[in-house]
Amino acid sequence: MDLQLGNRRILVTGASRGLGYATAQVLAAEGARVVINARHPDTLAEAAARLRAATGAEVHAVAGDVSQADDAARVVQAAVAHLGGLDGLVTNAGGPPPGPFEAFDDAAWYAAFDLAFLFHVRLIRAALPALRDARGGSVVAITSISAKQPIPNLVLSNTMRAAAVALIKSLALELGGEGLRFNAVLPGWTRTERVTELLAYRAQQKGTRVEDEMAAQARASALGRMGEPEELGRAVAFLLSPAASYLTGVLLPVEGGSYKGLC
Numbered sequence: 001m002d003l004q005l006g007n008r009r010i011l012v013t014g015a016s017r018g019l020g021y022a023t024a025q026v027l028a029a030e031g032a033r034v035v036i037n038a039r040h041p042d043t044l045a046e047a048a049a050r051l052r053a054a055t056g057a058e059v060h061a062v063a064g065d066v067s068q069a070d071d072a073a074r075v076v077q078a079a080v081a082h083l084g085g086l087d088g089l090v091t092n093a094g095g096p097p098p099g100p101f102e103a104f105d106d107a108a109w110y111a112a113f114d115l116a117f118l119f120h121v122r123l124i125r126a127a128l129p130a131l132r133d134a135r136g137g138s139v140v141a142i143t144s145i146s147a148k149q150p151i152p153n154l155v156l157s158n159t160m161r162a163a164a165v166a167l168i169k170s171l172a173l174e175l176g177g178e179g180l181r182f183n184a185v186l187p188g189w190t191r192t193e194r195v196t197e198l199l200a201y202r203a204q205q206k207g208t209r210v211e212d213e214m215a216a217q218a219r220a221s222a223l224g225r226m227g228e229p230e231e232l233g234r235a236v237a238f239l240l241s242p243a244a245s246y247l248t249g250v251l252l253p254v255e256g257g258s259y260k261g262l263c
Protein backbone atom coordinates (compact mmCIF):
# COMPACT_ATOMS: atom_id res chain seq x y z
CA MET A 1 0.00 0.00 0.00
CA ASP A 2 1.25 3.47 -0.88
CA LEU A 3 0.73 5.80 2.09
CA GLN A 4 0.99 8.76 -0.33
CA LEU A 5 3.28 10.62 2.06
CA GLY A 6 5.80 11.63 -0.62
CA ASN A 7 6.58 15.38 -0.36
CA ARG A 8 3.94 15.86 2.38
CA ARG A 9 4.97 18.65 4.74
CA ILE A 10 4.87 17.42 8.34
CA LEU A 11 5.81 18.79 11.78
CA VAL A 12 6.58 16.28 14.56
CA THR A 13 7.12 17.81 18.01
CA GLY A 14 9.00 16.10 20.84
CA ALA A 15 11.07 14.27 18.26
CA SER A 16 14.78 14.17 19.17
CA ARG A 17 14.36 10.65 20.61
CA GLY A 18 11.74 8.07 21.55
CA LEU A 19 8.30 7.90 19.98
CA GLY A 20 8.50 11.26 18.22
CA TYR A 21 11.87 10.46 16.64
CA ALA A 22 10.69 7.03 15.47
CA THR A 23 7.60 8.63 13.95
CA ALA A 24 9.69 11.22 12.12
CA GLN A 25 11.94 8.43 10.83
CA VAL A 26 9.01 6.47 9.39
CA LEU A 27 7.58 9.64 7.78
CA ALA A 28 10.95 10.65 6.30
CA ALA A 29 11.52 7.13 4.98
CA GLU A 30 8.14 7.41 3.22
CA GLY A 31 9.38 10.55 1.45
CA ALA A 32 7.75 13.21 3.62
CA ARG A 33 9.43 16.57 4.19
CA VAL A 34 9.77 16.84 7.95
CA VAL A 35 10.39 19.40 10.68
CA ILE A 36 11.31 17.93 14.06
CA ASN A 37 11.24 19.74 17.40
CA ALA A 38 12.55 19.28 20.95
CA ARG A 39 13.85 21.58 23.70
CA HIS A 40 17.60 20.91 23.53
CA PRO A 41 19.09 22.29 20.29
CA ASP A 42 22.21 20.10 20.25
CA THR A 43 20.53 16.72 20.55
CA LEU A 44 17.80 17.92 18.19
CA ALA A 45 20.35 18.91 15.53
CA GLU A 46 22.06 15.51 15.90
CA ALA A 47 18.71 13.75 15.51
CA ALA A 48 17.93 15.73 12.34
CA ALA A 49 21.34 14.86 10.90
CA ARG A 50 20.77 11.15 11.69
CA LEU A 51 17.37 11.24 10.00
CA ARG A 52 18.78 12.93 6.89
CA ALA A 53 21.61 10.39 6.70
CA ALA A 54 19.29 7.41 7.21
CA THR A 55 16.51 8.45 4.82
CA GLY A 56 17.89 11.05 2.42
CA ALA A 57 14.82 13.15 3.23
CA GLU A 58 14.56 16.88 3.86
CA VAL A 59 14.59 17.26 7.66
CA HIS A 60 14.69 20.59 9.52
CA ALA A 61 15.16 21.14 13.25
CA VAL A 62 13.28 23.82 15.23
CA ALA A 63 14.10 23.93 18.94
CA GLY A 64 11.49 25.05 21.45
CA ASP A 65 9.51 24.06 24.52
CA VAL A 66 6.01 23.25 23.28
CA SER A 67 4.60 23.40 26.82
CA GLN A 68 5.12 27.19 26.59
CA ALA A 69 2.51 29.16 24.64
CA ASP A 70 4.95 31.42 22.78
CA ASP A 71 7.24 28.57 21.81
CA ALA A 72 4.39 26.36 20.58
CA ALA A 73 3.20 29.09 18.19
CA ARG A 74 6.75 29.93 17.09
CA VAL A 75 7.59 26.27 16.35
CA VAL A 76 4.54 25.94 14.10
CA GLN A 77 5.33 29.22 12.30
CA ALA A 78 8.92 28.12 11.72
CA ALA A 79 7.79 24.75 10.39
CA VAL A 80 5.37 26.39 7.96
CA ALA A 81 8.15 28.75 6.82
CA HIS A 82 10.66 25.91 6.29
CA LEU A 83 8.21 23.70 4.43
CA GLY A 84 6.13 26.32 2.60
CA GLY A 85 2.95 25.09 4.28
CA LEU A 86 1.80 22.15 6.37
CA ASP A 87 -0.07 18.96 5.48
CA GLY A 88 0.35 17.11 8.75
CA LEU A 89 1.03 17.68 12.45
CA VAL A 90 2.07 15.13 15.08
CA THR A 91 1.64 16.55 18.60
CA ASN A 92 4.01 14.91 21.09
CA ALA A 93 6.19 15.95 24.05
CA GLY A 94 7.58 14.51 27.27
CA GLY A 95 5.38 13.11 30.01
CA PRO A 96 4.58 14.43 33.51
CA PRO A 97 6.50 12.98 36.49
CA PRO A 98 5.34 9.88 38.37
CA GLY A 99 4.20 9.98 41.98
CA PRO A 100 1.20 9.57 44.28
CA PHE A 101 -1.70 12.06 44.26
CA GLU A 102 -0.63 13.79 47.47
CA ALA A 103 2.83 14.56 46.13
CA PHE A 104 1.51 17.14 43.69
CA ASP A 105 0.56 20.76 44.45
CA ASP A 106 -1.26 23.14 42.13
CA ALA A 107 1.97 24.16 40.40
CA ALA A 108 2.64 20.53 39.46
CA TRP A 109 -0.91 20.14 38.10
CA TYR A 110 -0.62 23.32 36.02
CA ALA A 111 2.74 22.17 34.63
CA ALA A 112 1.25 18.79 33.68
CA PHE A 113 -1.72 20.59 32.08
CA ASP A 114 0.66 22.64 29.90
CA LEU A 115 2.90 19.68 29.02
CA ALA A 116 0.37 16.89 28.39
CA PHE A 117 -2.85 18.67 27.40
CA LEU A 118 -2.68 22.37 26.52
CA PHE A 119 0.26 21.90 24.17
CA HIS A 120 -2.01 19.88 21.84
CA VAL A 121 -4.48 22.82 21.85
CA ARG A 122 -1.79 25.41 21.22
CA LEU A 123 -0.05 23.52 18.42
CA ILE A 124 -3.29 22.63 16.65
CA ARG A 125 -4.64 26.18 16.94
CA ALA A 126 -1.45 27.61 15.48
CA ALA A 127 -1.37 25.02 12.68
CA LEU A 128 -5.04 25.21 11.62
CA PRO A 129 -4.70 27.99 9.00
CA ALA A 130 -1.91 26.11 7.21
CA LEU A 131 -3.70 22.75 7.54
CA ARG A 132 -6.84 24.31 6.02
CA ASP A 133 -4.81 25.72 3.12
CA ALA A 134 -3.35 22.27 2.52
CA ARG A 135 -6.81 20.74 1.86
CA GLY A 136 -6.84 17.36 3.52
CA GLY A 137 -4.75 18.43 6.52
CA SER A 138 -4.33 15.80 9.21
CA VAL A 139 -3.35 15.72 12.90
CA VAL A 140 -2.25 12.80 15.06
CA ALA A 141 -1.84 13.27 18.81
CA ILE A 142 0.45 10.92 20.74
CA THR A 143 -1.31 10.32 24.09
CA SER A 144 -1.27 7.14 26.21
CA ILE A 145 -3.16 3.93 26.87
CA SER A 146 -3.70 5.46 30.31
CA ALA A 147 -6.58 7.42 28.75
CA LYS A 148 -8.44 4.08 28.81
CA GLN A 149 -6.77 2.31 31.73
CA PRO A 150 -5.02 4.53 34.31
CA ILE A 151 -1.47 3.48 35.22
CA PRO A 152 -0.54 3.34 38.93
CA ASN A 153 1.55 6.29 40.17
CA LEU A 154 0.92 8.35 37.03
CA VAL A 155 -2.08 10.39 38.16
CA LEU A 156 -0.93 13.57 36.38
CA SER A 157 -0.45 11.79 33.09
CA ASN A 158 -3.60 9.64 33.40
CA THR A 159 -5.78 12.70 33.90
CA MET A 160 -4.32 14.81 31.09
CA ARG A 161 -4.43 11.95 28.55
CA ALA A 162 -8.15 11.52 29.09
CA ALA A 163 -8.66 15.21 28.34
CA ALA A 164 -6.41 14.98 25.28
CA VAL A 165 -8.38 12.16 23.63
CA ALA A 166 -11.64 14.04 24.36
CA LEU A 167 -10.12 17.05 22.59
CA ILE A 168 -9.14 15.01 19.54
CA LYS A 169 -12.57 13.40 19.23
CA SER A 170 -14.23 16.82 19.60
CA LEU A 171 -12.06 18.37 16.89
CA ALA A 172 -12.75 15.45 14.54
CA LEU A 173 -16.48 16.12 14.90
CA GLU A 174 -16.24 19.91 14.77
CA LEU A 175 -13.84 20.27 11.83
CA GLY A 176 -14.47 17.13 9.76
CA GLY A 177 -16.78 19.13 7.49
CA GLU A 178 -13.73 21.10 6.33
CA GLY A 179 -11.93 17.89 5.32
CA LEU A 180 -9.60 18.02 8.33
CA ARG A 181 -8.86 14.74 10.17
CA PHE A 182 -7.91 14.35 13.84
CA ASN A 183 -6.78 11.04 15.32
CA ALA A 184 -4.85 9.90 18.40
CA VAL A 185 -2.59 6.97 19.17
CA LEU A 186 -2.59 5.52 22.67
CA PRO A 187 0.81 3.86 23.19
CA GLY A 188 1.28 1.14 25.74
CA TRP A 189 4.71 0.31 27.16
CA THR A 190 7.19 1.08 24.40
CA ARG A 191 10.95 0.89 24.81
CA THR A 192 12.15 4.51 25.26
CA GLU A 193 14.13 6.56 27.79
CA ARG A 194 10.90 7.64 29.47
CA VAL A 195 9.92 4.03 30.12
CA THR A 196 13.32 3.25 31.62
CA GLU A 197 12.92 6.27 33.92
CA LEU A 198 9.39 5.29 34.96
CA LEU A 199 10.38 1.71 35.70
CA ALA A 200 13.47 2.86 37.61
CA TYR A 201 11.10 4.92 39.78
CA ARG A 202 8.85 1.89 40.26
CA ALA A 203 11.81 -0.33 41.18
CA GLN A 204 13.01 2.24 43.70
CA GLN A 205 9.54 2.45 45.29
CA LYS A 206 9.21 -1.33 45.53
CA GLY A 207 12.82 -2.12 46.37
CA THR A 208 13.18 -4.29 43.26
CA ARG A 209 15.52 -4.17 40.27
CA VAL A 210 14.71 -2.16 37.14
CA GLU A 211 15.43 -5.22 34.93
CA ASP A 212 12.81 -7.19 36.85
CA GLU A 213 10.25 -4.41 36.45
CA MET A 214 11.02 -4.23 32.71
CA ALA A 215 10.51 -7.99 32.38
CA ALA A 216 7.28 -7.95 34.40
CA GLN A 217 5.87 -5.09 32.33
CA ALA A 218 6.77 -6.91 29.11
CA ARG A 219 4.98 -10.07 30.31
CA ALA A 220 1.84 -8.03 31.05
CA SER A 221 1.07 -7.59 27.34
CA ALA A 222 -0.62 -10.29 25.24
CA LEU A 223 2.44 -10.40 22.97
CA GLY A 224 4.77 -10.83 25.94
CA ARG A 225 7.05 -7.93 25.10
CA MET A 226 7.24 -4.16 25.06
CA GLY A 227 6.69 -2.26 21.85
CA GLU A 228 9.49 -0.80 19.77
CA PRO A 229 9.23 2.94 18.97
CA GLU A 230 9.01 2.32 15.21
CA GLU A 231 5.93 0.12 15.77
CA LEU A 232 4.21 3.17 17.22
CA GLY A 233 5.70 5.36 14.47
CA ARG A 234 4.19 3.19 11.73
CA ALA A 235 0.72 3.52 13.29
CA VAL A 236 1.09 7.31 13.47
CA ALA A 237 2.31 7.51 9.88
CA PHE A 238 -0.66 5.51 8.63
CA LEU A 239 -3.26 7.57 10.50
CA LEU A 240 -1.62 10.80 9.36
CA SER A 241 -1.41 9.71 5.73
CA PRO A 242 -3.90 10.12 2.88
CA ALA A 243 -4.16 6.30 2.92
CA ALA A 244 -6.28 6.75 6.08
CA SER A 245 -8.59 9.25 4.35
CA TYR A 246 -11.81 7.88 5.93
CA LEU A 247 -10.38 7.62 9.46
CA THR A 248 -11.05 10.46 11.84
CA GLY A 249 -11.78 10.59 15.57
CA VAL A 250 -9.96 7.27 15.95
CA LEU A 251 -8.30 6.71 19.35
CA LEU A 252 -5.98 3.86 18.44
CA PRO A 253 -4.35 1.76 21.18
CA VAL A 254 -0.88 0.56 20.11
CA GLU A 255 0.02 -1.63 23.06
CA GLY A 256 0.53 -5.27 22.13
CA GLY A 257 -2.57 -6.35 24.04
CA SER A 258 -1.64 -4.94 27.41
CA TYR A 259 -5.06 -3.24 27.64
CA LYS A 260 -7.54 -5.83 28.87
CA GLY A 261 -10.90 -4.11 28.21
CA LEU A 262 -13.33 -4.74 25.34
CA CYS A 263 -13.40 -1.24 23.85
Ligand SMILES: NC(=O)c1ccc[n+]([C@@H]2O[C@H](COP(=O)([O-])OP(=O)(O)OC[C@H]3O[C@@H](n4cnc5c(N)ncnc54)[C@H](OP(=O)(O)O)[C@@H]3O)[C@@H](O)[C@H]2O)c1
Pocket residue numbers: 013014015016017018019020037038039040043064065066067092093094095096115142143144145157186187188189190191192193194195
Ligand atom coordinates in the same frame (compact mmCIF):
# COMPACT_ATOMS: atom_id res chain seq x y z
N1 LIG B 1 7.19 5.21 25.76
C1 LIG B 1 6.04 4.77 26.21
O1 LIG B 1 5.88 3.58 26.53
C2 LIG B 1 4.86 5.69 26.34
C3 LIG B 1 3.62 5.14 26.64
C4 LIG B 1 2.53 5.97 26.76
C5 LIG B 1 2.66 7.33 26.58
N2 LIG B 1 3.90 7.85 26.31
C6 LIG B 1 3.99 9.31 26.15
O2 LIG B 1 4.42 9.60 24.83
C7 LIG B 1 5.23 10.79 24.85
C8 LIG B 1 6.60 10.47 24.26
O3 LIG B 1 7.16 9.43 25.05
P1 LIG B 1 8.67 8.94 24.88
O4 LIG B 1 8.71 7.65 25.61
O5 LIG B 1 9.10 9.02 23.47
O6 LIG B 1 9.43 10.07 25.77
P2 LIG B 1 10.99 10.44 25.82
O7 LIG B 1 11.82 9.26 25.52
O8 LIG B 1 11.15 11.13 27.11
O9 LIG B 1 11.16 11.50 24.62
C9 LIG B 1 10.51 12.75 24.69
C10 LIG B 1 10.91 13.63 23.52
O10 LIG B 1 10.17 14.85 23.59
C11 LIG B 1 11.07 15.97 23.78
N3 LIG B 1 10.41 16.86 24.72
C12 LIG B 1 10.16 16.67 26.03
N4 LIG B 1 9.52 17.72 26.56
C13 LIG B 1 9.35 18.61 25.54
C14 LIG B 1 8.78 19.90 25.45
N5 LIG B 1 8.23 20.49 26.52
N6 LIG B 1 8.80 20.54 24.26
C15 LIG B 1 9.36 19.96 23.18
N7 LIG B 1 9.92 18.73 23.20
C16 LIG B 1 9.91 18.07 24.37
C17 LIG B 1 12.38 15.35 24.28
O11 LIG B 1 13.53 16.12 23.93
P3 LIG B 1 14.04 17.32 24.88
O12 LIG B 1 14.28 16.72 26.24
O13 LIG B 1 15.27 17.85 24.22
O14 LIG B 1 12.94 18.33 24.88
C18 LIG B 1 12.37 14.03 23.51
O15 LIG B 1 12.77 14.26 22.19
C19 LIG B 1 5.31 11.23 26.34
O16 LIG B 1 4.29 12.17 26.59
C20 LIG B 1 5.01 9.94 27.07
O17 LIG B 1 4.51 10.16 28.37
C21 LIG B 1 5.00 7.07 26.17
